[in-house]
Amino acid sequence: MSHAMQRIAPGLARTLRGSCAVGLALVAGSLSGQESLTASALRAARPDVYAVRAARFLTVDGAPLDGGTMLVEGSRIRAIGAATDVAVPPGVPILDLGDRVVSPGFVDLHHHVSSGGGDINDMVTPINAELRTLDAIRPSSRAIAETVAGGVTTTLFIPGSGTNISGFGALLKMKPGSDLDAMVVRELGAMKVAQGYNPERRSGDLGETRMGMHHLLTEALMRGRQYAAAWRAFAAGEGDKPELQADLEQLRRVFDREVPVIIHTAGARDCVATARMFQDVFQTWMILSHGTFDGHWAASALAARNTPVNLGPRMYQLTREGRMQGIAAGYWDAGCKDLSINTDAPVIAAEELQLQAAMAVRLDLPWDAALRSLTLVPARQIGLADRVGSLTPGKDADFQVTRGDPLDPRHPPELVFIEGRLVHVLGDDR
Amino acid sequence: MTKRCFLTALALCLSVPLAAQAPTAFVHARILTMTDAGTIEDGTILVRDGRIEAVGADVKVPPGAHVVDVAGGTVMPGLVHAWSKAGLGGGGGGAAPSFPGGRRGGRPTRVPSGGGGGGNAQVQAARKIADQIYDRQDIFGELLRAGVTTLVVHPDGTGFPGQAAELAPNVGPDVALAVRDEAYVVVSPAPGPRAGKAIKDALDKAQKALEERKKPKEEPKPEEKPAEGDKPAEQKPEGEAKPAEGEKKEGPAPEGKEGEKPKTEEKPAEAPKPQEKKPEPPKDPNIEVIADVLDGQRRAFLTLGSAMDVQHYRSFVGDEPMKSAAVVAERLDPRTGLLSLEAEWLKKAAPIVLTPPAMTQVPNTRTLAHPIKDLADAGLQIGFLLPDSANGVRSMRFDVMELVRCGLPADAALRAMTVVPAQALGIQDKVGSIAEGRRADLLVFTGDPLDPVSDLRSVYLAGHEVESHNPR
Amino acid sequence: MMMHRTTVLAAALAALTLAPDGSAQRFGRRGRPPEAQPQAAPQPEKPAENKKVESWTVIQGGDVHVGDGTVLRRTHVVLADDKIHAVGQEVEIPEGATIVDATGKVVAPGFCLPMASGFGAPGGGSDVREGLNPFDPTIKMGLAAGITSFLWTSGSGAGTPGGNSAVVKLAYGDLDGMVCVENTTASMRMPLSAQDLSKFRDLVEQARKHQDAVKEAASKPDTKAPAAPKGTEEILKVMSGEKRLWIASGGGGFRFPGMGGSGSRGFDQTQIRQAMEIASLLGVGVVLDRPIEAWAIADEVAATGSMAVVSPRQRVENDEAAPDTTGSNIAQSAILHAAGVPVAVTTPSGRFGGSPSIGTGGIMGQDLNTPHVDAAFAVRGGMPNRAALRTLTLDSAKIANADRRVGSIEAGKDADILILDGDPLHYKTFVETALVNGKVVYRKDDEPFYRHIRR
Missing domain, CATH: 3.20.20.140 (Metal-dependent hydrolases)
Structure with missing residues (x-):
């Protein structure tokens, strides 16, 4: 388990489990002193640049990345890597997804x-x-x-x-x-x-x-x-x-x-x-x-x-x-x-x-x-590999957040992003 | 339908060509006897007046005998077709049977309720299919030319649909004569309580009737059943020549009385006389027939096509079923459970299983299953159900070869077409094998019947060669 | 009988008995915190006394999902012939027992489905035994899917309870073992016209009077109980609990998701409320057969003690005028469960009105080849994982009114048991062995369907 995960566990993980998806308390890593961000805030504020942290990124074009950070800028992924490798510039809000898994759309x-x-x-x-x-x-x-x-x-x-x-x-x-x-x-x-x-x-x-x-x-x-x-x-x-x-x-x-x-x-x-x-x-x-x-x-x-x-x-x-x-x-x-x-x-x-x-x-x-x-x-x-299909810098920030294996029908996408914008929160469709 | 007078003796029919003829000797024959004598490699069959007088390697050919040299050929008994619907299909002569359509593959056919029965099962054991056959149909001659020298047609339906009739195909025109109109009683369960209860109910009534019969009577019984001639156990050697007494045990079916001449004996079911001194209610002739079966006086053929059928039937009749002469499995459908799964119970029901000579598949797969071999290995005797067309009978030989290739012993396969169905019918002393006293129903093949290049060269019915229409 | 005592596990390994998962729910905008769920304590039939046991089987050391939501780690299940004899970590293992090692495996009750067709049962008729085929090849496929029993129904009442039913077991090759219980349910259809409803009220009133009269007769010696008034026979059976009343919608058609169509909404709130009125009149909970909007009035449904059969993934488009209380969505089964309504899940394959069945046409995940996937979709909608297994076991057995016999791994119940190679609701989990009536009727390695698939 990564260093980043150790920082959020176990308190946050418990919070996440105990929360409704709608109010998913996406508390920023307060330890880092960075701006905190919630999913609903993200939806309303639509920041141009933000970072995403999660327990696991299934990048698809490489090995799964545990405890990484993904930097989104505009509609694209600017960077993705281990928390230590991806510097989050000051003032950039962080969406900390705790124990969740991020996969490409x-x-x-x-x-x-x-x-x-x-x-x-x-x-x-x-x-x-x-x-x-x-x-x-x-x-x-x-x-x-x-x-x-x-x-x-x-x-x-x-x-x-x-x-x-x-x-x-x-x-x-x-x-x-x-x-x-x-x-x-x-x-x-x-x-x-x-x-x-x-x-x-x-x-x-x-x-x-x-x-x-x-x-x-x-x-x-x-x-x-x-x-x-x-x-x-x-x-x-x-x-x-x-x-x-x-x-x-x-x-x-x-x-x-x-x-x-x-x-x-x-x-x-x-x-x-x-x-x-x-x-x-x-x-x-x-x-x-x-x-x-x-x-x-x-x-x-x-x-x-x-x-x-x-x-x-x-x-x-x-x-x-x-x-x-x-x-x-x-x-x-x-x-x-x-x-x-x-x-x-x-x-x-x-x-x-x-x-x-x-x-x-x-x-x-x-x-x-x-x-x-x-x-x-x-x-x-379909000729769109330069834009979608993996969590790769330069590609569209199309991704989804699940509690685990995204193929398991028990794990609905809790958040779905297209081109950096949050387009679906679990419960929207109900 | 009007009653056709075909309850005539075969002997009458055949007497003209056969009377006082010189004996025929089949010499240099390879003989598949279907008896303990086994195969005789170079033997002689002596036939006189339609019967086999002698068979063996050193039988003397009497002077003046007509000699048929079958050198290189093989002689086997004529085929015994114990479960046929030939001539009942309505084709030819307007003799469409009123029996409902066949029951296939274990699914119950919903048939109209018969008289005296419960649910959808008929209890019409006294009914006779012989009354519904039109005797002049091409099919009888066609089957004969394909080698079928004994033909028994059966009624169809659920419950106790009636009794089968043994026909005698004629050598000349395509005429079949019923020689025995009470060949066996058909018992045909369907998978479910409706038929099960009806059959159980009828069996219980028959059991009571049987007990009633066996009670010592103080007063003389005027209506004792005089049907000894139909008892398989008492077959006379010339049984097929017996005109079956013309006795009818008709059920309530209206056609049963039509055209009946009053008989010397009173039939309680037909003319119960309330003024008679006995106030006892009239006996149900159908139940009386079933009681005969329970008493061992008549034989029954029990149709059970699958393990599913067995389990349903068993759930009503229990582990000690009524004894039948044979179980008839019209189709080996693995989707209803192969019959071989219930071999142990079957052995209590009947010594013989009549089945089409076919392999089948394990459900949902193409894996071959050989239920016939499994049944044989379990100790049941196997008889084959024959097709009802000449081409079917001819090509069936190849299905049998396949069974043999897959492990069924060849002699069991040959017996399954001849002596075993004859045993099921109780006429093994007359047909189905080549032995002294048997009717000379002989098939001459150009080689071994289970060799695919062999051809059926000629067919003899009661020693008389059947004119071949075969293009070969 | 010789017994020897076996203690398999050290105290250190003494397993946790995990309480039903109580983690929070996720229902979207209309979520609500879970309430204490009334636990219907199943009362297995008492084993017949003095019955000599012919064969003992012990399923040893598996993680036992009891069926009520609890899991017993490394536990033994002792089967006496066709019944469960004992469940525990320390049990007496009878001499000569057949030992089935389930160490590292999951042991779960066989699934009892609330609706299905095939599996050797006839397509209709008044008697399930008529044509019942214990060798139907779909039985093996059903066992491969974990199904060991299902509620067979034929016909239905319209404005009053009617129809025939039976819980049929997938006892391959054993006709006598196939019928578990008969006519434990009746069914009727909504909506009722005002006239039908008032007729129904009258019948219930007559039935109540009759019950009183019977009670009175019982209290007086030499008084014969009166006969039930005509038309109340089925109602009386429902009121006494002998039969569970299923209520379906007779109106409205299915609309293919996203394809529009002109069917009415079907089993909507209006019809469900009418069904609740029926339940109140009768004084017993009823089963709602694939209601659409029951989740929106889940408390009202729970208050009558009623239950629901739901296809969790069935979406019905909501009414734009009342988007938050109409239509149906993935959360429906979870919301009902949280409100205390027992839920059984069924599959989309019955969406055109027929009963769901096993398919062989290549569509996987949409029919009875994978009932666990339907329970997984209940989890997707927010039902806790362990509670979701109840939708195929104890709660579905209860809905079929057969929970005295099947639905959980408890002493006295029928030995209908699965040995699984993993989490019961995981998509990759397979049935390795299925037992019905204590007999092994399916082994993955012996049947062609899945034996080529390795974990």
């Missing part, structure tokens, strides 16, 4: 509820690369407050899987009640593609079979690639200005590798087909989502390609031998380490992202891998 790349529910499947035609969920977000939605109550600070709000290309999802920070502009990290967070089952068209159109869907997708992707190439050529002074095509403008960004594709898959067949199409053939920046049912059988093929995989909401497959095979553990053991975990909210409540990882651990995914699957890995997969 979680990232959920398969989230459907920021519209307040529904409104995410436009199913007249199978290819809808011109759509985007940005137009459906309700910043005041209770769903956003509930998501952040689960410690989830970044989400990819993607359209449903009713069509082969259902549109572009917005990458958002879960700031409840705030305005849209403040929430949006990337308007075109990722393009949603669906393979298998859900997008099958049963009304007699092309696309009733895998073959038909494959053709529809390939055709759309070829058009997008050609369109993007034409614009790149024009920009390089190597061709005529292409004719503007509204339905391809967003898709073009995929082939400029500015926006990834997130692909709904169902089963091993779709997983391999997806990797072939989006990695081998079209060489897009991609994330394979779901990967469930017997998807883990495809894991070695995906591991060979380093395919980014975003698992969930199913967490096991009852095998023919009667085994409750953990999906995440199956991928992990096959060498697929680029694993994130999702809720597919509302299939699993958005605030239960931690439970999804906990269940993966129950079924034998290593705990460290599970924590990374909610933080740094999805941040990297």
Whole structure:
């Protein structure tokens, strides 16, 4: 136990345990002579710079830090380290969290509820690369407050899987009640593609079979690639200005590798087909989502390609031998380490992202891998690792405070911060 | 439905082709006798008037005999199909049975309440399936050509749905004649108190009726049951030729009386005479039939498909169940507990288990389970339930091979298709094995019947070759 | 019988008997300090005297979670056939007893769930034995999840108590061991119309008069007790405690969290208050079947001695006009518990109206494969950890009106016991061994589900 902890224990720890979260008496280390700060004061005062002390920081990009200090400046983490290594400048208030654990805010790349529910499947035609969920977000939605109550600070709000290309999802920070502009990290967070089952068209159109869907997708992707190439050529002074095509403008960004594709898959067949199409053939920046049912059988093929995989909401497959095979553990053991975990909210409540990882651990995914699957890995997969996913200097100060293991459903986030601002206090959602 | 007159003796039917014919000798045969004689490698079977006159390695072929050389082939007894629904499916002849649909896999089939029974179980033990068979149907000939030389059809339903009928497939046209309309009484529990209580109630009544019967009577009993001919223990050698006396013990079912000719003897259930000197209430014929079973005069087939079925039945009848000739397990469903889990109790209920020749799986897994071998190892005799289609019967041989591959002894597997079901039916002295006096129901294979390349070359029913429709 | 006395532990190791966790609650804005909880002392049925014990089993040296919130460290549990014979650190270990070493393990009562389907029980009907399948493969999966019994129900009364029920045990392979108690509950639905309510009042009044008449008859020799007036039979059983009355809402539909929808709020305060009126009329506590807003009037619920079955994570959006007293949230079970209302937890898998069941579709943490996760969510909402185990054991058994038989590890109760590899409510904890009626019916290493998972 660190020196810093010895100073606050045991009196403060007892105080903390005996307190209601709302009034969480976040007494500053009076011994240090620094300004004291409470959570409610922090909420009201919104200091530009403050320090956070806690028994343990799960930094994710390194070993857990016991008894450390994290300095927050503006929306970013300025420094984090052992209490002796991080100097808190005079006058900077300290939020002393006592025996609590600080972890990065979680990232959920398969989230459907920021519209307040529904409104995410436009199913007249199978290819809808011109759509985007940005137009459906309700910043005041209770769903956003509930998501952040689960410690989830970044989400990819993607359209449903009713069509082969259902549109572009917005990458958002879960700031409840705030305005849209403040929430949006990337308007075109990722393009949603669906393979298998859900997008099958049963009304007699092309696309009733895998073959038909494959053709529809390939055709759309070829058009997008050609369109993007034409614009790149024009920009390089190597061709005529292409004719503007509204339905391809967003898709073009995929082939400029500015926006990834997130692909709904169902089963091993779709997983391999997806990797072939989006990695081998079209060489897009991609994330394979779901990967469930017997998807883990495809894991070695995906591991060979380093395919980014975003698992969930199913967490096991009852095998023919009667085994409750953990999906995440199956991928992990096959060498697929680029694993994130999702809720597919509302299939699993958005605030239960931690439970999804906990269940993966129950079924034998290593705990460290599970924590990374909610933080740094999805941040990297979606291209936001420079901002979120770990407690690293320079990154956004998106973090949560729990009484212990943040994956344990018994430990709700008591405080959640996004970009240095306290956005959730346990009890807000009640 | 009108009564068709098919309670005719097989002998009548077969007498024309068979009468006064020269004997037939099957020579150079490998003979699977299904008796203590075991396998005779190069033997002769002498058949006269439809019966086996002699069998052995050194049987002399009488002059003038018709000789069939089966060199390289193997002869085994015809298949005994003890639990069939053939011809009851409504196809052909408009003979749709009124019995409710089959009970599969241990789940109770909700059937309309029968007369005299409680809950959903019927107590109609006196009812006969023979009364519901249309005798001219292709299926009988098809099964015969596939090797089924003894066919017994059974009624379906929960409780005591009635009595099975042994049919005699005819060599010529596709006609089956009921030779014994009281082959066995079906006892068919369902898992639950409704059927359990009804069955227990009927058994208790039957027990009382039996005690009543055994009481010394001061006055002569006019209505003593004269059904000795149906007693399995008293089978006459030519039993199948006996027209089963035409006796009906109909229950309250209305069709039971239709077309009945008055018999010389009074049937209390049909015509109770209140003016008779005995004021005693009329006897329930269904209960009387069950009492016969308790008394050992009739045989019963008890359907229990799973350990679950056994436990439910046992919870009503206890650890000393009524003795049955066989337990019939129509499906080995591990989700209701394999029957082999209750082998010890089963041994008290019946010496024989009739089951489809199948392996199954441990629940929730693909791990193979071999409940048949487990039952055999526990000391029960195994008989096989045969399919009700010719193709099914032909391909069943491969299922049996799989059981043998997985550890069931080959001779037990062959007995399970022949002599064991014959024992269950109490007709092992007539069919199911190759021995002197048996009906000459013979199957000639091109090799060992459990060798997959062997083919069924010909089928003989009572010594008469059945015309093959097999494309091979 | 030969006995020898075994003292396993030195005095220095004499375990702490930890009182129910009384640490403070965290309920958000509407939190309140906990009140003394009326401890319903379970009264196990007396073991049948003179019954010869055929087999003894001793679960030795585990940390025993009794089920009432207490934990006994390094304690032995002695089983005589299908019953718990003794619990303690110093117990007589009978000669020839089968010893199950639970050193370093957690021993807990089998979970008794307030609602479930499957596990070999029929889908409905008037008699649970009809089609009861002791070999149903879901039984093994239920045991793997720690479930050893559950309340089976079929049908319900509408404006008056009705329906059939039974507490069914997951006694794999043993039909006779499956039915624990029968018809210990009845159920009815809210809301009642004014007419139905007045009819109900009349019936209760008739029932009371009948009770008086019976009492009077009993005091006079040679007087035969009168027959119960028609329509009061079930009410009398509820009033006498023979049956526990469950009250559910007949109106309103579930709304998928965050997806809107048009269903009414369902079992809201208005309906709950009506249920409380029923409880007051009857003079006994009732069970609220998944109420939404009971937490908002927890004191009123507690005052009637009533209980609740709750899915702790079920969120119902509140009414913007009265945000602090409507809807439901994660704190609901903790608030009810703190007010003294016994709570049993259930899982979201029954959220569309059916009974929760074991799933095999890959969704983990949302169904009966992990009942302990639902109790964990009660802790998330502020219920103390040890009290939360009661939501699956003693309090749920009480709600099923079977706490005389199951729900805790106490002498005289049924030997339905789990040996766990850790904290009962931790997400990584697995059942290693489950006993029902004193017989081992599940071993993790013998079944395919989880044997590949090592601690």
